[in-house]
Amino acid sequence: MIEKIRVKQVATYDTSGIEMNLRKINYIFGSNGTGKTTVSELLRKQEDFPGCSIEWERERSKFNVFVYNRNFVRENFSMRNDIKGIFTLGKESTDLLKKIDEISEEIDKHEVKIGNLDGKIKEVDEKLNNLKTEFMNKCWDLKLKYDEQFKEAFTGVRNNKDNFMLKCIGETKNNDGVFFGFDELKKRVDSVFKGTQEKINTIRTISYNDSYEKSPIFETKIIGKRDIDFAALISRLNISDWVQQGHQHLNNTDGLCPFCQQELPQNLKGKLEEYFDETYTEQLQLLNSSSEKYINEIQGIINNYHILTEGNIPYVNTEKVKSLFEMVISTSKENKLKLDRKRSEPGSSVKLSSINDLIGEINEEIGQANSQIIEHNHLIDNIAEEKAKLIKDIWRFIIEENKRDYAIYEDRSTKEGNTLDGMNKRWRELNSYRDELKKEVILLQNQLTSVLPSVNEINKLLKSFGFTNFKLAESKDKGNYKIVRGDGVDANETLSEGEMTFITFLYFYQLINGSNEQDKVNTKRVIVIDDPISSLDSNVLFIVSYLINSLKKKIRSNDSIFKQLIILTHNVYFHKEISFNGNKNLHDETFWVLTKTDNVSRIKEYEENPIKNSYELLWKELKENKNSITRPNIMRRILENYFRFFGNTDVSKIVEKFPDEDKVVCNSLLSWVNDGSHHINDDLYVDSSQEMNNTYFDVFRKIFINSDHESHFKMMMEDFDNEIEEDSSEELAKKEIQEALKQAAASQE
Numbered sequence: 001m002i003e004k005i006r007v008k009q010v011a012t013y014d015t016s017g018i019e020m021n022l023r024k025i026n027y028i029f030g031s032n033g034t035g036k037t038t039v040s041e042l043l044r045k046q047e048d049f050p051g052c053s054i055e056w057e058r059e060r061s062k063f064n065v066f067v068y069n070r071n072f073v074r075e076n077f078s079m080r081n082d083i084k085g086i087f088t089l090g091k092e093s094t095d096l097l098k099k100i101d102e103i104s105e106e107i108d109k110h111e112v113k114i115g116n117l118d119g120k121i122k123e124v125d126e127k128l129n130n131l132k133t134e135f136m137n138k139c140w141d142l143k144l145k146y147d148e149q150f151k152e153a154f155t156g157v158r159n160n161k162d163n164f165m166l167k168c169i170g171e172t173k174n175n176d177g178v179f180f181g182f183d184e185l186k187k188r189v190d191s192v193f194k195g196t197q198e199k200i201n202t203i204r205t206i207s208y209n210d211s212y213e214k215s216p217i218f219e220t221k222i223i224g225k226r227d228i229d230f231a232a233l234i235s236r237l238n239i240s241d242w243v244q245q246g247h248q249h250l251n252n253t254d255g256l257c258p259f260c261q262q263e264l265p266q267n268l269k270g271k272l273e274e275y276f277d278e279t280y281t282e283q284l285q286l287l288n289s290s291s292e293k294y295i296n297e298i299q300g301i302i303n304n305y306h307i308l309t310e311g312n313i314p315y316v317n318t319e320k321v322k323s324l325f326e327m328v329i330s331t332s333k334e335n336k337l338k339l340d341r342k343r344s345e346p347g348s349s350v351k352l353s354s355i356n357d358l359i360g361e362i363n364e365e366i367g368q369a370n371s372q373i374i375e376h377n378h379l380i381d382n383i384a385e386e387k388a389k390l391i392k393d394i395w396r397f398i399i400e401e402n403k404r405d406y407a408i409y410e411d412r413s414t415k416e417g418n419t420l421d422g423m424n425k426r427w428r429e430l431n432s433y434r435d436e437l438k439k440e441v442i443l444l445q446n447q448l449t450s451v452l453p454s455v456n457e458i459n460k461l462l463k464s465f466g467f468t469n470f471k472l473a474e475s476k477d478k479g480n481y482k483i484v485r486g487d488g489v490d491a492n493e494t495l496s497e498g499e500m501t502f503i504t505f506l507y508f509y510q511l512i513n514g515s516n517e518q519d520k521v522n523t524k525r526v527i528v529i530d531d532p533i534s535s536l537d538s539n540v541l542f543i544v545s546y547l548i549n550s551l552k553k554k555i556r557s558n559d560s561i562f563k564q565l566i567i568l569t570h571n572v573y574f575h576k577e578i579s580f581n582g583n584k585n586l587h588d589e590t591f592w593v594l595t596k597t598d599n600v601s602r603i604k605e606y607e608e609n610p611i612k613n614s615y616e617l618l619w620k621e622l623k624e625n626k627n628s629i630t631r632p633n634i635m636r637r638i639l640e641n642y643f644r645f646f647g648n649t650d651v652s653k654i655v656e657k658f659p660d661e662d663k664v665v666c667n668s669l670l671s672w673v674n675d676g677s678h679h680i681n682d683d684l685y686v687d688s689s690q691e692m693n694n695t696y697f698d699v700f701r702k703i704f705i706n707s708d709h710e711s712h713f714k715m716m717m718e719d720f721d722n723e724i725e726e727d728s729s730e731e732l733a734k735k736e737i738q739e740a741l742k743q744a745a746a747s748q749e
Helices: 036-044 070-076 093-151 161-174 182-193 233-237 240-248 266-277 279-310 318-344 356-381 383-401 402-450 452-464 497-512 537-557 573-578 615-624 630-645 651-655 660-676 691-706 710-718 725-748
Strands: 003-005 020-021 025-030 053-056 062-068 082-084 471-473 480-484 522-528 563-569 589-597 600-606
Touching: 003 036, 020 589, 025 036, 025 497, 025 537, 025 573, 036 062, 036 070, 036 522, 036 563, 053 537, 062 070, 062 497, 070 497, 093 161, 093 182, 093 383, 093 402, 161 402, 182 356, 182 383, 279 318, 279 356, 318 356, 356 383, 452 471, 452 497, 497 522, 497 537, 497 651, 537 563, 537 573, 563 573, 573 615, 615 630, 615 710, 630 691, 660 691, 691 710
Parallel strands: 025 563, 025 589, 062 522, 522 563
Antiparallel strands: 003 020, 003 053, 082 480, 471 480, 589 600
């Protein structure tokens, strides 16, 4: 059933629009042009009204909406001969009908189960979505934490939470990388992604000949020949170096002794030269050459490897190497001083400090640097493979960081997923069983459905209503039928507007009891009827009213396929005929009045029927329809409203005031009142001539005269055409009614 309708931004409805809360039976009254057809078209083809909405109490798919309006007439009665047949349930087998009802009830139960299961599935889906969102945020936190350092590994998933989470899950299941700590990975990233992409030459290690620093000559005391007569003295006094220096100056002393400045003793020069013989000279030369070699070796090392201390070579521990070189230089300076002293004093003995260990440490640093350089060069040779390996190892690191959160997510999502799988399996089983039941219903309906019952029913109605100049006949095309005259000639193109409207409504009325489709003859349905009496004769109005009131009874019975009725009309009398409830307000009805001001449609809801209080409208109908078959019924309604409902007066008592010759006619009119107040006879066609109408009207007037209410009769009949404001007319009517009530009360006393 439809709970609410919203209409806006279409036709004469503005952006605010209108809103209606509906019940089982709904009456919408409005003049032509106020927007009734827009409402009925919305209900007929909601997809054509994107700005409007319809809210259903239950699933829309469980209901079929049937709409009668001018577009229905246009679509079903074009200038073609064949009309689409209406399939109705046949009447051959009560057992089959009962079986269809039982299966349909079972289908409804399954629909409820499926609906409940849909709700539970939605709840589990929501839990899974929440678990996914929570885990996705955990993964994204890791991305934010390590994005700057590992952005190359995150390429392709850096800007999407869902993709990053899926990557984490995929790596968890498939990654076979090696786990490294963050610092190691960062170092590799700097090398693989950020370092130079060119090869680096390895560093030549220092080749140091430590034999130079260990030369025996440095510790050897170089002195003269020992068998010279003063050699013992020189040795005892340890003055060999001093004597040697003096010996060097002998040629420049002009015969004086370089030691005592006295005249040189005879043979001193020869003895000294004999003392400082060839061996002494060779030792001095060896001392000098060894010293030079040592100094050149050290200086070569310093000159060739000082670049290691400047920080320009990758992978070298510059600070450590620089410290070692400073120690080498310092040690070499000390050794040089020792050698200088040795050369000036050949007779002394010196021992040089070794730099061999320092050179060894420097070579160790060079070796470590070379290892990294070799690794770097290998990496350059295999850069693509190394990048892939590094990326895999980075994701291995992320997996370990995410391990706990993933385990929680996997455990919970697996449990909820298993629950969901079970529910989906059950849902498929229920749907499959329901579909099988539907197929079974269709098979049973195929045994029962036919267009012939519809043809027969419509023809029966036409005949009972007095329409004998056309009827329906089954078409040669199976499932269709056509309109023919009494002689069988096609009548579709010769129908009057009133005939077309009437047959269309009968077609619609039969359609809502069946369907154009065989598998939909027993579905729940909402009926919408928009101005069904347009272009109809007055006597047909009662027929249409009767059919609609019969439909209302079916809706209120709660056990039929009809669940809701929405009626729209501009005709006051028709509205009163279909909404008359004997002044009772029923809880399952709504009353609405559509108006249009400044070309904008508005609607107002009333707690009770707003049209039933328009007493003067009945008088207007009576005056304007002098020759109508409805005049007796109009007079009946006036009498009923005025005397029974307002005056609480028994109209039959008024008959006693009539002359005997008028009592018969008066009773005849009152029979209309009693018989037609709340229903229409099965024999709907009433033959009422103009002469009879005049007779009834004369008795109607006399009833007011005999009840001393002639002034009211004159006012309503003679003054009604005066253009008096509606409010003043109502006020005058109220006064008359109040006067009538007083007189009625007095007569009863």
